[in-house]
Amino acid sequence: MMRQLIVFALSRIKCIQVTEADDGIVGLRELNNSKFDLVISDINMPIMDGLKLVKRIRSDDRHKDVPVIIITTEGSNEDRERAMALGASAYITKPIQAPQVIEKVKELLGI
Amino acid sequence: MSKRESRTGPPGSDRPDLRAEREAFVRSFLRKGVELTEELLKENQELQREYRKLEEENLRLRNQIASDGAIRDLLERIDRLEGERNNLMSRSNELEVSSRKHDARSRQVEQELNDLASLYVAAYQLSASLSPRKVIKQICELVEQLVGGERFALYLISADEGQALPLDSRGYEPGELAPMALADGPMADVVLTGTERVQDDPANRIEDVPLALVPLTVNGQTIAIIVLENLLPHKHAWASVDAELFRLLGTLGATALIAANLYSDAHTPGSALSTLKTKLDPKDAERAMDPAAADVGV
Numbered sequence: 001m002m003r004q005l006i007v008f009a010l011s012r013i014k015c016i017q018v019t020e021a022d023d024g025i026v027g028l029r030e031l032n033n034s035k036f037d038l039v040i041s042d043i044n045m046p047i048m049d050g051l052k053l054v055k056r057i058r059s060d061d062r063h064k065d066v067p068v069i070i071i072t073t074e075g076s077n078e079d080r081e082r083a084m085a086l087g088a089s090a091y092i093t094k095p096i097q098a099p100q101v102i103e104k105v106k107e108l109l110g111i
Numbered sequence: 112m113s114k115r116e117s118r119t120g121p122p123g124s125d126r127p128d129l130r131a132e133r134e135a136f137v138r139s140f141l142r143k144g145v146e147l148t149e150e151l152l153k154e155n156q157e158l159q160r161e162y163r164k165l166e167e168e169n170l171r172l173r174n175q176i177a178s179d180g181a182i183r184d185l186l187e188r189i190d191r192l193e194g195e196r197n198n199l200m201s202r203s204n205e206l207e208v209s210s211r212k213h214d215a216r217s218r219q220v221e222q223e224l225n226d227l228a229s230l231y232v233a234a235y236q237l238s239a240s241l242s243p244r245k246v247i248k249q250i251c252e253l254v255e256q257l258v259g260g261e262r263f264a265l266y267l268i269s270a271d272e273g274q275a276l277p278l279d280s281r282g283y284e285p286g287e288l289a290p291m292a293l294a295d296g297p298m299a300d301v302v303l304t305g306t307e308r309v310q311d312d313p314a315n316r317i318e319d320v321p322l323a324l325v326p327l328t329v330n331g332q333t334i335a336i337i338v339l340e341n342l343l344p345h346k347h348a349w350a351s352v353d354a355e356l357f358r359l360l361g362t363l364g365a366t367a368l369i370a371a372n373l374y375s376d377a378h379t380p381g382s383a384l385s386t387l388k389t390k391l392d393p394k395d396a397e398r399a400m401d402p403a404a405a406d407v408g409v
Contacts, residue, residue, distance in 0.1 A: 005228060005232050095350075098228060
């Protein structure tokens, strides 16, 4: 559900192409196969959660500069701090609002 | 004359006194002439000075007139430019007001678009599954992720037993929720009337009363209820779309729950629709059009 909202929000930004992944593993695989300018990930995901994904992305030289936005739940400070410490570039808290997503993405992509 | 003649005698016989007199006269005449000439010259010089002065004055006045004309032209030009400037200022103000209006309208449209996206996602998710467990999960996720509920529960209403049975919840300890008797109180009122009850200002809420009671109704009958106790800590007020989300949950949530439950008995889409044809005969259609005759009815 949240993914649908994020895709909607991203569709409001021109020149952005979105690739969706069901979980962290699929996301990482997509990341290795193509070039991406930005990653948005929920902190809670099946198989590989958002924190592990950030860690893996940052440990790979090819993706270490790719901005990562983490969606955190219920305003959990601890999760947010961990995500930022692991190398997330920004976070968004639920409930998701499209303007919030658009603003963060534009800021990180400098558009 | 005759007297003078008699004194001076005939011409050519001038006497010395006469000659002296004549010479004195001539000298006097000449002096007078010189004086007169000098006066005339002086007067002429003064007149020339006066003439030059007048010419200068004339020139000055001409210049002044020309200068006054230039000033007049300049003043007219300034007036014209000021008029143009006022027009431009007024146009600029109009444009500014119009721009502000457009900005406000643009923000409003953007907000409405976001609200519609939330409603679309909610409706899509509610109708995306025919598994009762998934439908219940979706209802809870909608309350959690779109409304921003932190502590809430979804109860099934058992009209026969006069009870509300907890189906799922967020923010409660396992086993914390038990079936509740619907005797009186706000929850019983909402179940009875099928009308949601939402506190206007979550930041200044009435304690001991849930923030929102949202009935899930079908044909005027409440089949379930969402009891929202708390919002997420960073959500201090309702969003514009929350009321619509509650209404959508109240209607689509109820039908999704019933459809999923009926489908789970049928096991396959084919068997779920096996009796559809028989329900489309005119008598049944008539019955379906009459809400009084309709049952819980999907």
